[in-house]
Amino acid sequence: MVQSLNELKESPSQTAGPYVHIGCTPNFCGIGGVYPEDLGARMKTGAVQGEEIVITGAVHDGMGMALKDALVEIWQADAAGKFPGHDADADANFSGFGRSPGDMETGRFRFDTVKPGRVRWPDGRWQAPHISVWIVARGINVGLQTRIYFSDEAEANAEDPILARLEHQMRVPTLMAQKQDDGTYLFDVHIQGPDETVFFDI
Amino acid sequence: MTETKTPQGGFVARDRDWHPAPFHPPYKTSVKRSPQAALLSFPTSASEITGPTFGHGVLGPHDADLIHNFTGESAIGPRIVVYGRVQDEFGRGVGGALVEVWQANAGGRYRHKKEGYVAALDANFGGCGRVITDAEGNYEFRTIMPGPYPWPNGMNDWRPAHIHFSVFGHGFAQRLITQMYFEGDPLIPLCPIIGTIQNPDAVKSLIAPMDMQRTVPMDARAYKFDITLRGRRQTAFETRPEGL
Ligand SMILES: [Fe+2]
Numbered sequence: 001m002v003q004s005l006n007e008l009k010e011s012p013s014q015t016a017g018p019y020v021h022i023g024c025t026p027n028f029c030g031i032g033g034v035y036p037e038d039l040g041a042r043m044k045t046g047a048v049q050g051e052e053i054v055i056t057g058a059v060h061d062g063m064g065m066a067l068k069d070a071l072v073e074i075w076q077a078d079a080a081g082k083f084p085g086h087d088a089d090a091d092a093n094f095s096g097f098g099r100s101p102g103d104m105e106t107g108r109f110r111f112d113t114v115k116p117g118r119v120r121w122p123d124g125r126w127q128a129p130h131i132s133v134w135i136v137a138r139g140i141n142v143g144l145q146t147r148i149y150f151s152d153e154a155e156a157n158a159e160d161p162i163l164a165r166l167e168h169q170m171r172v173p174t175l176m177a178q179k180q181d182d183g184t185y186l187f188d189v190h191i192q193g194p195d196e197t198v199f200f201d202i
Numbered sequence: 203m204t205e206t207k208t209p210q211g212g213f214v215a216r217d218r219d220w221h222p223a224p225f226h227p228p229y230k231t232s233v234k235r236s237p238q239a240a241l242l243s244f245p246t247s248a249s250e251i252t253g254p255t256f257g258h259g260v261l262g263p264h265d266a267d268l269i270h271n272f273t274g275e276s277a278i279g280p281r282i283v284v285y286g287r288v289q290d291e292f293g294r295g296v297g298g299a300l301v302e303v304w305q306a307n308a309g310g311r312y313r314h315k316k317e318g319y320v321a322a323l324d325a326n327f328g329g330c331g332r333v334i335t336d337a338e339g340n341y342e343f344r345t346i347m348p349g350p351y352p353w354p355n356g357m358n359d360w361r362p363a364h365i366h367f368s369v370f371g372h373g374f375a376q377r378l379i380t381q382m383y384f385e386g387d388p389l390i391p392l393c394p395i396i397g398t399i400q401n402p403d404a405v406k407s408l409i410a411p412m413d414m415q416r417t418v419p420m421d422a423r424a425y426k427f428d429i430t431l432r433g434r435r436q437t438a439f440e441t442r443p444e445g446l
Contacts, residue, residue, distance in 0.1 A: 008291045008430045012221050012404040014381040015232075015395060016366070019312045019329075023304025023366055026330045031313060034271050034328050035262065039302075040254075062234035069316075075253055075374040083248065085255035097254035119248050122212070132249050134377050139231030141222040141398045143379060147249075162244055171239075191235050201216065201241035202250050202375055 013143060016136035020071045025101040040099025043113045048094045050079020051115040054184040055177055058108045059135055062192030066107040070137035074098045074111055081117030121161045128156035145200040148187050151176040171198050211435025212246035213375045214291055222398030229394045230355055250375035256300045258334055265332045268345035272328030279308025279346030281422035288339045288369060291433030295339025302332040302368040310349030319351050344422060350389055362389035371431040382427045383409045
């Protein structure tokens with residue numbers, strides 16, 4: 001026998017279930033008066049630096065149907081590539097964290113945020129502007145991790161260490177928010193199927 | 203207390219065999235809500251090592267009291283205290299962690315427009331609460347014992363009594379949603395959602411024991427539920443220019 005490593009196991013995940021909104025966005029689902037506002041509903045608390053953007057989309061199951069019971073969370077750097085609460089010089093009016101329950105009827109999520117600045121990869125290379133995404137819902141047993149990149153950042157995307165690592169380069173567009181005619185970005189997620197979004201193990 | 207240095211390394215990889223299987227046909231909804239392609243693995247970067255921080259400013263005075271936080275009047279049901287420690291895989295307490303919980307009422311009914319169970323609503327029970335861990339990672343809230351409830355999956359599936367937990371650590375890569383079950387519940391081995399977890403020890407780690415020592419006499423029983431988040435490696439050899 002050898003010494004014990006004394007390490008613990010991470011608590012196993014369980015599905016968020018059909019009522020995740022009761023716990024995470026109670027005001028959204030009609031449970032008013034417990035919290036003054038839902039966590040992550042506002043990413044901007046004042047005038048922010050950089051380009052203000054809107055990202056919308058929906059999460060689709062393997063039959064192509066939009067989920068109406070998902071919870072989507074995002075975490076990102078500010079316009080200068082600084083992380084709120086971690087970098088002392090980060091934009092004080094920007095939280096970096098957004099949470100959207102999706103529209104009650106259509107399931108469409110929406111984030112009013114800023115275009116993130118570039119952040120370095122651990123080896124010093126620059127990553128392309130991106131937003132970390134975490135998706136939970138009934139039927140999702142372990143929260144899904146992915147990233148939003150931007151279709152109008154071709155030069156930065158071309159040198160991004162993660163996008164370069166993808167064996168199936170034809171799947172890169174599943175990670176791209178596409179600029180729309182009205183100036184907003186569209187980011188649709190497909191959990192399963194031919195258009196399956198690239199999900200991460202990070 | 204001794205001062206400990208914040209680890210500088212990335213997060214330890216998730217053990218995907220310990221976590222539930224994403225595709226588990228007995229839990230029918232998972233069939234079309236599970237990715238089929240392999241996940242893309244890469245080391246945690248600043249985007250995942252950092253995460254949102256929440257101060258006590260987000261909390262109201264009654265957030266951790268589900269018995270009263272909906273109307274101010276007492277909810278119906280057996281009163282319980284749920285307490286525990288949020289820690290990482292190396293046993294370090296995770297202080298300042300936001301823990302959000304939600305649950306059915308004592309009759310097994312959720313306050314939600316999509317809820318179809320015939321059990322009655324409790325006018326004084328909302329079903330949500332939250333708490334932030336202290337510097338050592340400890341948390342505590344009080345609530346009523348949730349009831350088990352039937353759900354549309356197989357022809358006669360029932361969820362064991364449970365409380366849903368959403369936990370933020372210090373990094374976005376630690377983000378976790380799970381469920382706490384209660385010691386002695388005969389529905390635990392029958393549940394298709396718990397059945398998504400293949401390892402019996404992993405199932406055990408989600409079952410809270412009753413703790414008579416923490417019971418509040420003439421008031422509330424107590425259950426202990428520790429939560430372990432991914433750990434950050436303690437190493438000086440993590441961040442280095444390519445090739446070195
Ligand atoms: Fe539940």
